[in-house]
Amino acid sequence: MNFDFSDEQKQLRDEARRFLDENCTTKEVRAILEGKDVYDRKLWKGLADLGLLGIAIPEEFGGAGAGRLELCIVAEEIGRALAPVPYSSTVYLASEILLRAGTDAQKKEWLPKIAKGEAIGALAFVEGPGNPTPGGMKASVSGGKLSGRKTLVADGGVADFAIVAARAGSGENTLSLYLVDLKGAGVTRANVETVDPTRNHAEITFANAPAALVGNEGEGWTLLTQALDRAAVLVAFEQIGGADRALYMARDYALDRMAFGRQIGSFQAIKHILADMYVSATLARSNAYYGAWALSTDAGELAEAAANARVSATQAFQLCAKQNNQVHGGMGFTWEADCHLFYRRSNLLALTLGSLSWWEDALIERMRKRNAA
Amino acid sequence: MNFDDTPQEAEFRKLARTWIEANRPDDLLAVLEALNPDGSKKASTADIVRVSKAWQKRKADGGWACLTWPKEYGGRAATPIQRVIWDQEEGAYGQLSQPFAIGQGMCGPTVMAYADEDTKRRLLPPLASGEDVWCQLFSEPAGGSDVAGLRTRAEKQDNGDWLINGQKIWTTGAHFCDYGIVITRNDPTVPKHKGLTMFWLDMKSPGVEVRPIKQASGHSGFNEVYFTNVRIPDSQRLGKVGDGWNVSITTLMNERFSIGARVATGVPEFFDFASSYRMPDGTLAIEDASVRARLATWASRSNGLKYTAYRAISALSRGERPGPENSIGKLVSAPMMQDIAMAALDLQGPEGARTIDGATPAAKLYQQLYHAIGMRIAGGTDEVMRNIIAERVLGLPADVRVDKDVPFNKIPTKGR
Ligand SMILES: Cc1cc2nc3c(=O)[nH]c(=O)nc-3n(C[C@H](O)[C@H](O)[C@H](O)COP(=O)(O)OP(=O)(O)OC[C@H]3O[C@@H](n4cnc5c(N)ncnc54)[C@H](O)[C@@H]3O)c2cc1C
Numbered sequence: 001m002n003f004d005f006s007d008e009q010k011q012l013r014d015e016a017r018r019f020l021d022e023n024c025t026t027k028e029v030r031a032i033l034e035g036k037d038v039y040d041r042k043l044w045k046g047l048a049d050l051g052l053l054g055i056a057i058p059e060e061f062g063g064a065g066a067g068r069l070e071l072c073i074v075a076e077e078i079g080r081a082l083a084p085v086p087y088s089s090t091v092y093l094a095s096e097i098l099l100r101a102g103t104d105a106q107k108k109e110w111l112p113k114i115a116k117g118e119a120i121g122a123l124a125f126v127e128g129p130g131n132p133t134p135g136g137m138k139a140s141v142s143g144g145k146l147s148g149r150k151t152l153v154a155d156g157g158v159a160d161f162a163i164v165a166a167r168a169g170s171g172e173n174t175l176s177l178y179l180v181d182l183k184g185a186g187v188t189r190a191n192v193e194t195v196d197p198t199r200n201h202a203e204i205t206f207a208n209a210p211a212a213l214v215g216n217e218g219e220g221w222t223l224l225t226q227a228l229d230r231a232a233v234l235v236a237f238e239q240i241g242g243a244d245r246a247l248y249m250a251r252d253y254a255l256d257r258m259a260f261g262r263q264i265g266s267f268q269a270i271k272h273i274l275a276d277m278y279v280s281a282t283l284a285r286s287n288a289y290y291g292a293w294a295l296s297t298d299a300g301e302l303a304e305a306a307a308n309a310r311v312s313a314t315q316a317f318q319l320c321a322k323q324n325n326q327v328h329g330g331m332g333f334t335w336e337a338d339c340h341l342f343y344r345r346s347n348l349l350a351l352t353l354g355s356l357s358w359w360e361d362a363l364i365e366r367m368r369k370r371n372a373a
Numbered sequence: 374m375n376f377d378d379t380p381q382e383a384e385f386r387k388l389a390r391t392w393i394e395a396n397r398p399d400d401l402l403a404v405l406e407a408l409n410p411d412g413s414k415k416a417s418t419a420d421i422v423r424v425s426k427a428w429q430k431r432k433a434d435g436g437w438a439c440l441t442w443p444k445e446y447g448g449r450a451a452t453p454i455q456r457v458i459w460d461q462e463e464g465a466y467g468q469l470s471q472p473f474a475i476g477q478g479m480c481g482p483t484v485m486a487y488a489d490e491d492t493k494r495r496l497l498p499p500l501a502s503g504e505d506v507w508c509q510l511f512s513e514p515a516g517g518s519d520v521a522g523l524r525t526r527a528e529k530q531d532n533g534d535w536l537i538n539g540q541k542i543w544t545t546g547a548h549f550c551d552y553g554i555v556i557t558r559n560d561p562t563v564p565k566h567k568g569l570t571m572f573w574l575d576m577k578s579p580g581v582e583v584r585p586i587k588q589a590s591g592h593s594g595f596n597e598v599y600f601t602n603v604r605i606p607d608s609q610r611l612g613k614v615g616d617g618w619n620v621s622i623t624t625l626m627n628e629r630f631s632i633g634a635r636v637a638t639g640v641p642e643f644f645d646f647a648s649s650y651r652m653p654d655g656t657l658a659i660e661d662a663s664v665r666a667r668l669a670t671w672a673s674r675s676n677g678l679k680y681t682a683y684r685a686i687s688a689l690s691r692g693e694r695p696g697p698e699n700s701i702g703k704l705v706s707a708p709m710m711q712d713i714a715m716a717a718l719d720l721q722g723p724e725g726a727r728t729i730d731g732a733t734p735a736a737k738l739y740q741q742l743y744h745a746i747g748m749r750i751a752g753g754t755d756e757v758m759r760n761i762i763a764e765r766v767l768g769l770p771a772d773v774r775v776d777k778d779v780p781f782n783k784i785p786t787k788g789r
Contacts, residue, residue, distance in 0.1 A: 001377070001378070001690055002374060002687050003374060004374065255770075262770075265763075265769040266771075266772070268759075271760060271763035271767075272760075274763055275759035278762055279705060283678065286684060287680055289374070289680060289684065292374065293375075293376075315670065315673075359669075360670070361665050363672060364665040364669055364672075367644065
């Protein structure tokens with residue numbers, strides 16, 4: 001058994017970490033938080049130059065042609081750095097959907113641009129409160145024109161194109177995926193403020209926007225859930241990256257800060273908080289690794305492994321981030337300390353792709369399916 | 374990243390599987406399961422020990438006992454990864470090894486590290502083959518977590534023998550054990566970690582009295598052990614006089630319990646229970662949103678333990694030492710088992726209070742309600758495990774130890 005990343009993959013991690021340590025400190029994250037721009041363009045360009053935007057895109061479409069394990073490695077570093085860039089929307093969602101379901105022409109048009117950092121993609125599926133259901137989506141397409149409203153699209157304000165879930169008719173199984181050029185006609189966008197302003201979100205209204213089918217008509221729900229499963233593994237890596245960094249930030253503070261004549265890290269209440277953070281982060285890491293294996297091999301276990309990784313990583317990052325604030329005392333509630341950057345990101349990532357309760361439900365459903373088989 | 378064996382591992386697995394296939398102890402396991410429907414009160418210790426010894430002997434004769442031990446001590450000189458493979462192949466039959474867990478897992482390695490060659494060749498092979506069962510006599514009324522606070526005295530006699538007086542407690546299996554390792558205080562005038570000495574002893578030595586303790590579950594798995602003028606020859610000393618603390622660390626470091634072995638969490642039992650238990654409105658419990666939410670958390674934590682073990686196995690397979698992440702096992706599984714057992718009762722409403730025996734999922738969960746109490750304490754309490762993770766893994770300061778440099782006989786003994 002070799003349930004670990006290879007030496008070359010670990011080298012890639014070191015490279016990505018070195019690059020992000022230099023180019024994505026919390027100063028850069030704060031610049032976006034404070035509204036200097038909608039995403040870090042310089043960092044995006046740097047990621048493109050390093051080949052990290054197209055890392056999992058085949059060479060024929062301008063990428064590096066590496067596998068999903070390499071992508072998991074990069075995802076962890078993106079999460080660790082709280083990178084304020086549209087990486088997950090573009091790389092885990094848009095480009096992965098095109099790779100799996102797009103036409104050759106669609107791949108040729110968009111994937112090389114993604115790899116070069118010249119196009120940002122997004123996935124538009126949220127219509128109002130509640131987790132996604134196949135019946136809940138009202139946006140529709142007729143005669144190749146899409147109309148409807150997607151209320152919260154991650155990176156929707158900065159994306160060049162979006163994969164949009166919409167109905168091809170009024171019947172039951174008509175949900176389909178479409179590619180829409182967001183710079184084209186019939187698209188209006190308004191940025192939405194969220195719990196984590198370091199990642200752009202927008203509401204997008206489509207009024208007869210030209211839309212091209214991605215995959216088959218009526219296949220939308222299947223493609224969407226598959227895409228969310230695959231992205232869940234990658235986002236789980238972002239989450240364990242963030243969880244780990246919040247854990248060690250809290251540990252370091254506990255060693256530095258004195259109270260009652262002692263390091264606060266010598267109080268058991270603090271030690272036990274940190275031990276629980278470590279436990280949660282460790283479980284989440286191991287679950288994410290299993291998700292990585294399933295993703296990289298397209299295993300039959302992927303759906304269950306993804307839900308498992310997602311539940312675990314969401315809980316770990318939320319726990320580590322909120323307890324990092326707690327260990328920092330009053331300082332943890334300031335704008336100045338970096339704690340809230342992790343808190344914001346952990347809460348955003350807990351909701352994106354569907355919230356925790358939705359994934360918990362999915363995990364049980366998938367366990368039942370396996371048991372019945 | 375893959376789950377494949379290396380060619381050598383595959384070859385070893387085939388060897389193990391073939392042997393188990395030809396020697397499978399289904400008869401013994403059936404006896405165990407009939408006797409002991411998941412820990413119910415009716416189990417008879419003597420019968421459990423009898424069937425376990427039968428399987429252990431069969432394994433020893435085939436060269437499959439204590440795999441990583443040297444051959445001259447009854448082992449197979451196998452690598453750590455081979456032991457994991459064996460455990461995986463042994464699967465459910467591994468339940469039959471339970472009475473030997475402490476002796477082979479902790480006492481054996483301590484004897485191996487500190488006894489002289491003759492003693493090792495004499496004591497270890499029958500420990501490996503299950504003919505002798507060993508116990509660990511560490512905890513005392515005065516100290517479990519703080520085991521260095523122990524008070525059992527060892528006094529050197531003129532002829533070189535030691536005279537032991539005092540009391541041990543919580544000694545698992547003492548009532549059926551042949552030998553034990555015992556840690557004692559030889560010098561109460563020096564700080565507590567410094568005046569300790571370790572011995573091995575025959576449990577039938579005159580002056581040793583074993584009294585089973587009735588547990589909260591109603592069973593009796595552990596005991597009080599009294600020592601009244603028990604004579605131990607100096608040749609049975611393990612390590613130097615006054616070095617017992619360091620020797621005990623060897624023992625505790627060998628808590629190898631978990632790697633590769635399946636830890637009980639209660640998750641499969643709860644999954645089965647919730648998949649068959651009907652709520653008052655006729656729907657299955659597993660269709661209830663709150664049940665699903667809790668079960669999902671438990672399942673993902675239980676999976677996390679499994680895959681953490683896989684990471685450790687991978688390290689072994691590369692010939693490396695597994696990292697500290699393996700220290701989380703019991704801290705995750707024991708409290709979770711308790712929560713799960715309580716959730717199963719809760720779903721049944723007032724009827725949940727009814728005692729149930731047997732091998733149904735509900736009955737198993739009912740037993741785990743009690744089993745979990747002990748698991749959260751044995752081998753380091755939840756709180757002590759958190760201290761260990763905080764200090765040894767995360768590098769936080771050690772607890773303030775007010776008694777550290779105080780002569781043992783000057784340490785206060787009453788809380789109030
Ligand atoms: C099923 C079972 C089997 C056992 N088998 C054996 C055996 O075979 N051989 C053997 O020698 N022992 C055995 N034990 C004993 C076991 O190791 C001790 O019970 C355990 O170490 C706790 O010690 P204690 O009972 O003295 O509790 P205490 O140490 O008095 O603990 C009481 C409470 O105080 C807390 N506490 C104590 N110290 C600290 C600290 N430093 N920081 C924070 N909290 C603390 C504990 O967490 C606990 O909640 C067994 C116990 C059980 C339950």
